Amino acid sequence: MSLNKINSNIKKIGVLTGGGDAPGLNAVIRAVVKSAIRQYGLEVVGFINGFSGIIHKDYRELTEANVSGILPRGGTILGTTNRDNPFRYAVEINGEKTFQDVSDQAIENLKDLGIDALAIIGGDGSLAIAYEFYKKGIPVVGIPKTIDNDLSATDVTFGFDTALTTASEAIDKLHTTAESHHRVMILEVMGRYAGWIALHAGIAGGADVILLPEKPFTIERICAKIQERSNMGKKFSIVVVAEGAKLESGEMVVQRMVHESHDPVRLGGIGNRIGEDIERCTGMETRVTVLGHLQRGGSPTAYDRILGTRFGVKAVELLVDGKYGHMVALKGAEVQEVTLDSAISQLKQVDPHGELVRAAEAVGVSFG
Amino acid sequence: MSLNKINSNIKKIGVLTGGGDAPGLNAVIRAVVKSAIRQYGLEVVGFINGFSGIIHKDYRELTEANVSGILPRGGTILGTTNRDNPFRYAVEINGEKTFQDVSDQAIENLKDLGIDALAIIGGDGSLAIAYEFYKKGIPVVGIPKTIDNDLSATDVTFGFDTALTTASEAIDKLHTTAESHHRVMILEVMGRYAGWIALHAGIAGGADVILLPEKPFTIERICAKIQERSNMGKKFSIVVVAEGAKLESGEMVVQRMVHESHDPVRLGGIGNRIGEDIERCTGMETRVTVLGHLQRGGSPTAYDRILGTRFGVKAVELLVDGKYGHMVALKGAEVQEVTLDSAISQLKQVDPHGELVRAAEAVGVSFG
Amino acid sequence: MSLNKINSNIKKIGVLTGGGDAPGLNAVIRAVVKSAIRQYGLEVVGFINGFSGIIHKDYRELTEANVSGILPRGGTILGTTNRDNPFRYAVEINGEKTFQDVSDQAIENLKDLGIDALAIIGGDGSLAIAYEFYKKGIPVVGIPKTIDNDLSATDVTFGFDTALTTASEAIDKLHTTAESHHRVMILEVMGRYAGWIALHAGIAGGADVILLPEKPFTIERICAKIQERSNMGKKFSIVVVAEGAKLESGEMVVQRMVHESHDPVRLGGIGNRIGEDIERCTGMETRVTVLGHLQRGGSPTAYDRILGTRFGVKAVELLVDGKYGHMVALKGAEVQEVTLDSAISQLKQVDPHGELVRAAEAVGVSFG
Amino acid sequence: MSLNKINSNIKKIGVLTGGGDAPGLNAVIRAVVKSAIRQYGLEVVGFINGFSGIIHKDYRELTEANVSGILPRGGTILGTTNRDNPFRYAVEINGEKTFQDVSDQAIENLKDLGIDALAIIGGDGSLAIAYEFYKKGIPVVGIPKTIDNDLSATDVTFGFDTALTTASEAIDKLHTTAESHHRVMILEVMGRYAGWIALHAGIAGGADVILLPEKPFTIERICAKIQERSNMGKKFSIVVVAEGAKLESGEMVVQRMVHESHDPVRLGGIGNRIGEDIERCTGMETRVTVLGHLQRGGSPTAYDRILGTRFGVKAVELLVDGKYGHMVALKGAEVQEVTLDSAISQLKQVDPHGELVRAAEAVGVSFG
Known part of the structure; x- marks a missing residue:
């Protein structure tokens, strides 16, 4: 296996999964790890339970062996959670719950671990946090994940076809x-x-x-x-x-x-x-x-495994190419990049007068 | 196709499905129809919606063509219902609901249609009705159906494996x-x-x-x-x-x-x-x-299709052999007959100290 | 159900499936029939076994009842074949096999049956025949079907996801x-x-x-x-x-x-x-x-059922709008029309240096 | 978790899978391990690639953590092979292939590892080897595995339902x-x-x-x-x-x-x-x-997972109860034991005149 020539000074990347789990997360993680190692000779670290893993330095080195056999499996080998936003971290002080910004500590932790860049797989919540890290100077790319398919910046997200x-x-x-x-x-x-x-x-x-x-x-x-x-x-x-x-x-x-x-x-x-x-x-x-x-739950469909794999490979390519602050997205038949900024701003809803709704009505569906 | 020699004076049989539906009902119906026609040259009539079909003379002639392709399909092509017990039929008289015994009318209907015997596929409710008909002189065999597998007279019922x-x-x-x-x-x-x-x-x-x-x-x-x-x-x-x-x-x-x-x-x-x-x-x-x-719901598993087929074939054999008032049952690896009387009398429950529960406990299951 | 106002003078359409079968054909047929009847009050005739049905006047009237329940089923309720091209129809004359153009007879048959337009579901072979009919003045729309997904005019065809x-x-x-x-x-x-x-x-x-x-x-x-x-x-x-x-x-x-x-x-x-x-x-x-x-074989995936439904609805819309000589196609997230002419001209092959192949290589796939 | 009181002097058991793999092997392994540890406080060692693992001292300690999550997985976490019979082990001497009896060395290896008894999961070949070890004084129980279901001593083997x-x-x-x-x-x-x-x-x-x-x-x-x-x-x-x-x-x-x-x-x-x-x-x-x-291949059916679990639990029970030289078997609805001797002696074939063949014929199947 010959490594691609790269000008990038990225040597080690971190990957995490945030928010609700979706079938295909493991396909993405596997693609990030395999692609990073095989294509560019990078090291990869997986943070446990989303951003919590960065805050608490809870992580695993990820090698090809670690991601072997995970492609057909639902869930995420890294764990995930809706909690633990580093920019608004819940703590209890004198028996009272309050929120603190622990993002500087998180960034410190990344430096300690020698992590040069992050691939963040998550929904709008996690991607918004990703964007905050990007604005603070961390090289970040996002990979969209929403089982509801309600992210406007990508035609489809993995997990949706399985659901x-x-x-x-x-x-x-x-x-x-x-x-x-x-x-x-x-x-x-x-x-x-x-x-x-x-x-x-x-x-x-x-x-x-x-x-x-x-x-x-x-x-x-x-x-x-x-x-x-x-x-x-x-x-x-x-x-x-x-x-x-x-x-x-x-x-x-x-x-x-x-x-x-x-x-x-x-x-x-x-x-x-x-x-x-x-x-x-x-x-x-x-x-x-x-x-x-x-x-x-469950094993992702072929569609979701393929889309997840393409997203993972593209995300590493973006990092190596220095296209920070972007998110991978499917546009038509192509996997492309969009800015994180644009990606997190708009919910994609069903057009009640669009082609899909009309096709449903044409075959006799009532929308009540 | 050569017909089996039979002494039976049965020329035409009726089949119906009663109670909740279960995957495999169509496998049974298909086996009853194919076996009756191919093995013994009988005519077959399917009553619609269980005993309601007998009461209201709602039926279809069933040929091999009618049952072609139904083996993998869930549900029942004959329809089913929990209602309409001929021995306790709900009617409204002067705005008040009351129950009547319309079984004599039902038996009259069978005679009108030239039906010599009945194969009744159902749970304990339907089998109890089958037994009542048998006691009134109608040649009847039962085929057990309970998705819960709670009938003591048979080791397993079809539908259970799918569920x-x-x-x-x-x-x-x-x-x-x-x-x-x-x-x-x-x-x-x-x-x-x-x-x-x-x-x-x-x-x-x-x-x-x-x-x-x-x-x-x-x-x-x-x-x-x-x-x-x-x-x-x-x-x-x-x-x-x-x-x-x-x-x-x-x-x-x-x-x-x-x-x-x-x-x-x-x-x-x-x-x-x-x-x-x-x-x-x-x-x-x-x-x-x-x-x-x-x-x-859903397509029955291979197990249920096989069991349903065996039950259907055996039921016709019992009718032709004059073994009325019996029910087909799986005992070990064999499909046998038991009396309807014995079949409807006892619920089969999980033995809380039996091998299966102990095996579950051995691998760490708690029963709360 | 209120019918759409249409200027079209189409009252009765024919539909057929040609070439190898693909999961989703029944979804298309159902959508054509339901949409034609519900949206536009048309009559629909299904030809049996592809173009052979037109040549031999072998057909069924198709009502909503006929297409009820076929959505999850593989295959095609109309039958299909690779044979029987009306423009090159194999006949035996004096013991020798030869080919004749029987398309005029086929067109005569359409007139006899009062069929104003055709929706032809098929691969490149059937679509080429569709185009020939169009050139002879028959109002025709095509619906692409190739399990191999090798038709350049559409991003995806139904059946491919199932395969x-x-x-x-x-x-x-x-x-x-x-x-x-x-x-x-x-x-x-x-x-x-x-x-x-x-x-x-x-x-x-x-x-x-x-x-x-x-x-x-x-x-x-x-x-x-x-x-x-x-x-x-x-x-x-x-x-x-x-x-x-x-x-x-x-x-x-x-x-x-x-x-x-x-x-x-x-x-x-x-x-x-x-x-x-x-x-x-x-x-x-x-x-x-x-x-x-x-x-x-087998029940089409959700993806193929949806795509087939959209294609069927769109095909009827094209016929009613007078857009003859076109084929429905998926372009990005949209179902659109392309000319039949352009659709049948080019095979879509895998780009050996494209994104998908490179993504596969990135995760370690060898192409030998 | 309270341990069962046992008189057994068995403290550590070995488990291996031999012959072709079958869905459900992991269910058996999991049940053996969990049951041995939870019920009786035993240690468990898994040999890699069947008897080869004993010959080459290739093994893993098996804890509950090792078998966590393997229930739904096809194959065997221990590996398997048709080769490497200790009683007839292929070696090359002076470039010529010959067979040697290395069973004494194998037994020596078991003693070295402190293994008191063996649970051997395999087909007739592996069970025959198991019986040889038993005759040489090793406490052994067998667990039948044949995807073809052709072992006469048990009504059904796991893997068959999945196949x-x-x-x-x-x-x-x-x-x-x-x-x-x-x-x-x-x-x-x-x-x-x-x-x-x-x-x-x-x-x-x-x-x-x-x-x-x-x-x-x-x-x-x-x-x-x-x-x-x-x-x-x-x-x-x-x-x-x-x-x-x-x-x-x-x-x-x-x-x-x-x-x-x-x-x-x-x-x-x-x-x-x-x-x-x-x-x-x-x-x-x-x-x-x-x-x-x-x-x-593939994830075992529910039926096979349950049967495999019951077999694994029963096998450990037999070892602890000192019932060496036996094999677990399904008889009717019961998991029982039979002697290994009787188990390996006879092929179970389809009775060409039995109920199952006749049921098939009754619904129209030809056997050519």
Whole structure:
């Protein structure tokens, strides 16, 4: 194996995974490590549990042997967490909880470990922290990770295809029992602010009703659709509901709860709530499945492994080429770079009048 | 194709599926139809939606063409329902709901259609009705169906392997995200009176805690187990809970609700309830997945297709051999017959001190 | 359901599937039928077995009921064939085989059936025939289908994701046994002229060697790679080979055979041939798996169902908008139209120096 | 965790996996290790690559941490091989290959390592070696492993359910493409001396023809069956062939090859050979898929994980109870012990007139 000639003075890089886990994280880590070592002769250090690993100097040297066999595995070998933002680190002083900026200490730790640059794999929260480090002079590149696919700077993120595949397979299973038993089946899927999983899985699974955060619904319209089907002899219906779907009245379907353990909002329960309403207005039996974290788990699909691998290789290339402060992104068929600044600024939501929604409507989907 | 010589005066049989659907029903129907036609030159009629089809003369002639391609499909091509017991048929008289015995009318309908015998695929409810018909002189054989595997007269029923496979795959997915994110994952599975799905899926998925109806649990013991793991560096745990699991105190975890639409009890919610308790006593984040009817759905496993096929073939053989009032059953490696009488009398529960539970304990499973 | 206002004088359309089958065909057919009926109030006729159905007036009326439940199914409900080109139709005259142009008769048949326009789903062969019909004045749109993904006019075709997923899952399975048993495993996959399946599946499965038609290989380089791994303690290797992979010497690995039954070239056997060579030069046991038509089969992935649905909806839209002589295509995240003329002119091959190949090399893949 | 009281003077046990790998081996290893440590406070050593590990003192201490997470993984963490029988060990003396009995040295090595007893997981070859060690005074228990399910002493072995599931899923995929394209699809599966995989997978997948070693076939009967289907309008057929299937004429379909690398016979190619014959006599296009080692690979099914776990727990129990020279076995629903002596003496073949074959025939399967 011959190393690429590089002008870079980077010798050792750190990699970490932040925020919720997503299938494909290990594919990215493997690609970063293999590419860094094989292409450029770099050393690689993996920080444990996201930024917490930098703050607490909790890390592992990563060699090719360490990443052997991890490609098909879900999760992340480095661990991850939503907590421990170095720029706003929770500490308890005199029994009171407060937040401190420990980023200088973190940067000190990086220097101690001889780490010249960081590849940060994470969602908008982690990427915002990455950008803060970049502004303080640390060579950083970002790799986008959001299972909800709601990051505007990239066409697709890894993990999304696996999540929607899990949801789509669930709909397939619900179909056979719904049809045999003449029931309404509700499937609650992830998607607080963007309904990409619900929309894609709903189309792939042949759902009859799809409820999105972007297209407020009414129970009446859902029931009308189910009734219309019943009149045509279809004595069952499949409803896919994103956890953040909204009633047209503006009323929240379920109260968001501020949750102490750092997961800012926890919804849940919208499926059960809607199921009861549908049972009441249609008189048909309904059953509810809540996929929950199944959607984050499992072996990544081929698509996600390939995308993760390409992202990992590109991220190291950006670091070596000195393109700091950027994030890798898929644009059409190409993996490119965009500035971190632009990447973290905008949520990508479903266009309620776009081609995908219209295609769904054309094959008979109601959005309630 | 040469027909077997038979002394039987059976020329036309009816088949129906009753109760909740289970993966493999179509394999049974296909085997009944193919075997009846190919082996014995019989005609076959399929009743729609269980016993309702007999009461309302709702049926289809079933030919080989009708059952072509249904082997890999979940659900039942005949439809099914928990309702419409001919011996206790719900009618409304003067606005009041009451029950009538319409079995004589049902038997009249069978005669009108020239049906000489019935193959009834169903759970304990449907098999009890089958036995009533048998006592009234109708040539009947039963084919056991219970996704919960809780029928004592057969070692295994079809559908169970598919259900536990779905649950086991769910645990695999939860494992990767639990481990990456240091969380407690709760998986609520079917099993009101018997914990076979929870026990088998829990062993197959490597669960840390399994909660069964047959082994009352305490929250304290669950939390102690999770804490023990945490002390050993395992910062995550997987808890599988059967919907009918019971607290040692005798207290119901969730109130059973008598449900108007004929599904006698609907539980649900035990996963969420336990999740909150665990979060409180361990201080660890917990997430809950409720598989619900996913467990009934989907393409049957190879195991269930084979067992369903064997059951269907054997049932027709019993009818032709005049062994009425019997049910097919798996005993060891053999498909045999047992009397319907004996079959419907006893629930098969997990032996809390049996080999399977002890094997689970030997590999570290806690039963709370 | 309210119909879109259209100026079109199209009232009835025909749809057919030509060439080899691909997962997602039924998703396209369903979308064409549902969209045509629901959006525009059209009638739809499905021709049986591709163009043969037009020539022999072999067709079915297609209603929403006909396409209900077909979304998750592989294959095509209309049947397909590589034969029966109306512009070059094989007939036997006086015992001799000859070809005739029966396209005028085919057009007459369309008129007889009152069919105003055609949606033709097929590969380059079928699309070329579609273009011929268009030039003769028939309103036609094309929908691209090639499991090999080798059509330059669209970024991706449906069926490809399913095929590479099947191949990638096969590699996952081979990995565990290769590693346990210290063997070289060869997986032969589809790809006569383009190595997209081999390349994508190889990256997704973590293959060590990938052999493509676009990058001629030598046995020596393959064995050197396997030896290099062995020296590093990796006593197993995975080799993915496209059936059309070429030796650097220009020599064909296996002789292409002109096959009488109209499938122009049949390769096969390259896996076995290479396996023997590798066993000889490395002294390691090798085993060969030939996936064959497994890659065409099975339930389409969520990705392919969504893409097929979008293609079907767009095709009907093009017909109604009078954009005849076009083909639907995926460009980036958008489904657009391109002219049939441009679409059938160029094969899309793997760029041996492109980003995807370089990403594979960066993570250690050898291309022999 | 409280240890069971034992009278045993066993303190440290060795475990190894021999012969071809099978899904579920890791489940057994995990159960042996966890059970030994948790139940009885034993130490466990894993030998690398079967008996080779004893001969060369190649081993790892196995703790609970070592077996954490291996339950869902195919293959064996200990490695395996068909070679290196201590009672007939291949050595080269003066350039000539000869065999030596190195079992005394092996026993010496066990003593050096302080190993009091062995749990040997393997097929008939490895179990015969286990029995030899037992006769020389080593406390040994066997755990049966044969993917072909051809061991008479146990109803089922782990790995078999996974292998037939892989084969059955392959038939599902072939079905959709066969039907769409009017082809004959041949699937070659494992089974040299016993056709269990072919028979079970064929029934589960709805094959039309199944060819077994136990029921000699003729090409004429296969073609007659395919023709009969064609006459009924079924323009496709699925043929499943075990690699050891035999022509009625007694002629071998393909020549068995004595293979230098210690794999005693390697068949292969029977699928292609039969495919050509069928194409010739039916005039229909045929395609061949050779699953090969796919059948050994992949994550074990829930069934195999449970069976493997029960076997592992039982094996340790037998060792601790002093029941040396026995093998664990599944009898009906019970895991029991049988003597190694009886276990290795007889091949379990398909009964060509048994219930399973008759059930297959009843649903229309031809055995050629």
